Amino acid sequence: MTELGKGRPPLKLWYEKWTAKWDEALPIGNGRLGGMIHGAPAQEKIQMNEDTIWYGGPKQANNPDAQSHLAEIRRMLMQGKQEEAEHLSRMALMSGPKYYSPYQPLGDLLVWFLHHQLPAEAYVRELDLETAVATVSYRIGTTSYRREYFSSAADQVMVVRVTCDHPGGLTCSANLMRRPFDGGSRAIAADTILMEGESGTDGIRFTCAVKAVAEEGFVRTIGDSLSVEGANAVTFLIAAESTFRSAKPEDACLARVEAAAAERYEQLKRSHIEEYAEKFNRVLLNISAETAEVQAKLPTDRRLELVKAGHEDNSLVELFFQYGRYLLISCSRPGSMAANLQGIWNDSYTPPWESKYTININTEMNYWPAESCGLAECHEPLFDLIERMRPHGRKTAQDLYGCEGFVAHHNTNIWGETRIEGMLISSSIWPLGAAWLSLHLWEHYRYSMDVTFLAEQAYPVMAEAAEFLLAYMVDDGQGHLVTGPSISPENKFVLPDGTRGNLCMGPAMDMQIVHTLFHACMEASHIIQADGTLRRRLEAAIKRLPDIRIGKHGQIMEWLEDYEEAEPGHRHISQLFALHPGEMIDKHQTPELAEAAKQTLQRRLANGGGHTGWSRAWIINFWARLGDGAAAYEHIRKLIAASTYPNLLDCHPPFQIDGNFGATAGIAEMLLQSHGGVIELLPALPKAAWQDGEIKGLRARGAFGINIRWRAGQLQEAQIRAGQTGTCRIRYEQQLFVQCEDGAAVAFTNNGAIVEFAAQAGQTYRVLLAEGSCD
Incomplete structure (x- = not known):
């Protein structure tokens, strides 16, 4: 190359x-x-x-009255007594002091x-x-x-x-x-x-x-x-x-x-x-060879103004992509604290949202580019934070819910506290923070295939988060196991009588995270050959989880009931966790759900969605997973034009660093995806905007390193470096063939759009279009 x-x-x-x-x-x-x-x-x-x-120190502040009122709150929710349930929850579940420092x-x-x-x-x-x-x-x-x-x-x-x-x-x-x-x-x-x-x-x-x-x-x-x-x-x-x-x-x-x-x-x-x-x-990324030198002669703030005025600047997109990687290296290193809402850069003694770790998406988004964009060690501070959370999370699980395992809610801090923090029902009572965070350890394993890490670090955390959920979920009266009380962050629904509510049982995002974590735990326990008893409990529970449902608008339902949304253009699009970063919705494997996810996005956007930086960044990743490169690119442009400060930091508003990291991850996701056991090359390439280009050094699940070059919107060559011996499956829209780096033949099979071959650790393979497959 x-x-x-x-x-x-x-x-x-x-x-x-x-x-x-x-x-x-x-x-x-x-x-x-x-x-x-x-x-x-x-x-x-x-x-x-x-x-x-x-500011301040750690507090032991779980609400002592939570357990005695938990069953009553659940009963009220199941009986439709929305206002009463939320009124009681505000008193019985919220901690004191209310907010982390x-x-x-x-x-x-x-x-x-x-x-x-x-x-x-x-x-x-x-x-x-x-x-x-x-x-x-x-x-x-x-x-x-x-x-x-x-x-x-x-x-x-x-x-x-x-x-x-x-x-x-x-x-x-x-x-x-x-x-x-x-x-x-x-x-x-x-x-x-x-x-x-x-x-x-x-x-x-x-x-x-x-x-x-x-x-x-x-x-x-x-x-x-x-x-x-x-x-x-x-x-x-x-x-x-x-x-x-x-x-x-x-x-x-x-x-x-x-x-x-x-x-x-x-x-x-x-x-x-x-x-x-x-x-x-x-x-390294190159999507602007012919224009970069001319554009680079303009100051960055001037280039940003031109993008706002409608001009194209792929060189600025490159800069924005690499800026996300620069920021992650600069604010999250082995031995440092995890990147908070502002990375490490904060000039206020009372910053927005206390500049905490908001774990109903924002902290997770900070680390989306870590594995795929070649910065796996930058993920480590998040794992350290999770370890600090575990003792607090065990106590919170026991104090609030009478459950084993460990739990966290929508925020944590440097001390790793896990209590229900805040005053707002719309955000606070969400007990899936630990479950989602634990999946980051699973992702680190999937990219590295390091079984020792899986056995010693990842699986114990995942299993403990799963143990809590097994104890926390209840029967919904129809044979399903559901979480609750919980919320769909941070959205409201409207009941038939006009009552608006947040608190509910079994919101879609919860059940998708539960499903993803349980499957990950089962697979991990097979790999490390441990914990058969837990695996059997998870297998039984998965059969009782409610399926992803499609609602009256053709959308993915956000709640168990097909409620109207109080804010159809809400910044959170939590019901699409299953599309990204989850994998339950897949454009190849579940096309009907993928179409419903597309409808969900279009409905959100038609009603003003994507108005915050991090939300727009998530939308880039959604469109990438749906294979729509033109839409993903359009939202990159909108993010840079509408939600970016002159220094290219993300504007929530105000500054919040997750939009930078989410956008970097989204650009990588447009060029390479590796979920579902298949490496997909150029899955969401915006062919008109990025006609020619190449990227070097991306990582794929399965311990593969990937370089890709394309011309006129079509794959020219990919290089696959195998970190482990095993089967490699590659998808592209046209038929491929594979050879060794030196040109030697490789035995491979073509199964539709997927080429499959046995990869040897340390070997590099060339992937090219098969003869006669060019347009």
Whole structure:
């Protein structure tokens, strides 16, 4: 295959102006330490976050009256006493305190520059996705200045480097601030300042240290500021730590900045780029070879304006795809916290939805691109979060419902709390959070085929989530096992008498998740040859789960009854979990359900659906699963045009990072799908918009690595790298043949649109159109 990216402009976001707006600043991060770069010439502000700074501490706050009222609530729901059931549930099930505490900023690093009173000329602010280095360059008078910013996972420091081309021409000061909760900072050495703080009296305490290393000139402290005077260059080294990880955060910070100061700047930068680029460069996408160079000459905000005006920009789509991968690498690393609603980037002490982990879709969406887009290790912080949740989830299951296993509801936090959180019936009483999260471990196994991981990490979590559901579900009076009380997040239905309700028994999303988890547990137990008793219980329960149903509008029913929707254009489209990320609805295997899913989408969209960034991103994935590349592409364009800030972060509104991750996953899903035991090539290619292109480094379930090239909307060649020995099945709309990488023959069979062959671990195979199959 061709050398992807050869001769193409670099993947950069760039602008001709600095910004005072947070949602136009540029994000950097090393998984745990993040910064937003504003780039003002005279006074730079770097807004900083450390991933463990959450207000307050864990609470044991399950409602003690829940169990004694649970049966009554269920009885009311089954008798149609909607208002009474919700009224009682609000008192008997909700926890106290009602809400989890928020994720909060670390603070700001402010750098003030002397002799910057004149306007800056030739100004450029940029973020290079290939190096994870942000830069600002400009000229004042006859002196040129350049700043470089990166957050290094290799050295666990954030680095800010300032240079000028006039000898001795750099004089600046730097200080730390945490307004309005500014506890002050202090100088602890001639070149180092320290800020300490706490997030509530029972919360996390933290430290941030900044050390300045000047070239020529000198550094001293004046008050609580670092003063750099007459230098050619200065490097600021920033470290942060909290008591969540370290009993002595100050010592940890000082050790990091001292170790980094012992290295030359060039080595710090090289180590950072090498560590980062190994991950980023695993996947390359090219859908715009002829136009990319021209479009890349325009600033990113200008390109965004043109897309809003209706112009095509496939190069911006490429950038947007890779930006999602950049953000995941930058906010979710082994050893870091999982990516929350804002990744790690948050400038508010009272952020929207507390910047928590919302697990009725948003947290899960954050990790949709992890496996398929070559970043499996970025999934690990989510698995760590699930482990922190399990002890809390066991207690919540027992306290609230009298059940074994572990449960979580629609939100959690850094501590992994699982109680019913919030005040709103429409979102809070949803006990399927643990079940959905546990399927991420199953997906990690399906992509890696790592049986040890399955046996030791994935299956115990999955089985414990399934144990809860077996105990929690009840007979609906018609022989079906259903969940409840529960909701279809976060939608309302209308009863025949006009009453609006949220709380119900057996909503479609619940039953689809239950079905998916039970089947996954059964398959996993076969693979690891364990837990036959549980497997038999799951087999019996599956037979009693209600089927997916089609309603009066030809849609997938959202509830057990074909209720009218209070909001037909609601942002959540939860009843299509079975289409994506689930697999119960499949365009090949269940065409009638697939058509009903299409009708569901069209009905939502006709009534104003897709108006939030993450919802639009989910819609991209839905259309990809339905094989409609033109529709999926149209929603990519709408997401970029209507729900994206100038810095390409997702606009819910306000900022919420899941739309970035969901869109990246959706673009991958358009080019490759691997559910149902079959690898499908170019399943939703928008042939008119992306006529020619190639992608390298995608991953498929079954431990396969995939490269694909297409011309004039038709497959030209795919390369399949087998990570395990076993059967490989590939689907394409035309007949295929298979050969080894060196051209040697491979025995394969064609069964309709599927070609099948025995793959050997470590071998690469070429997949091409069979002779005579071209249009």
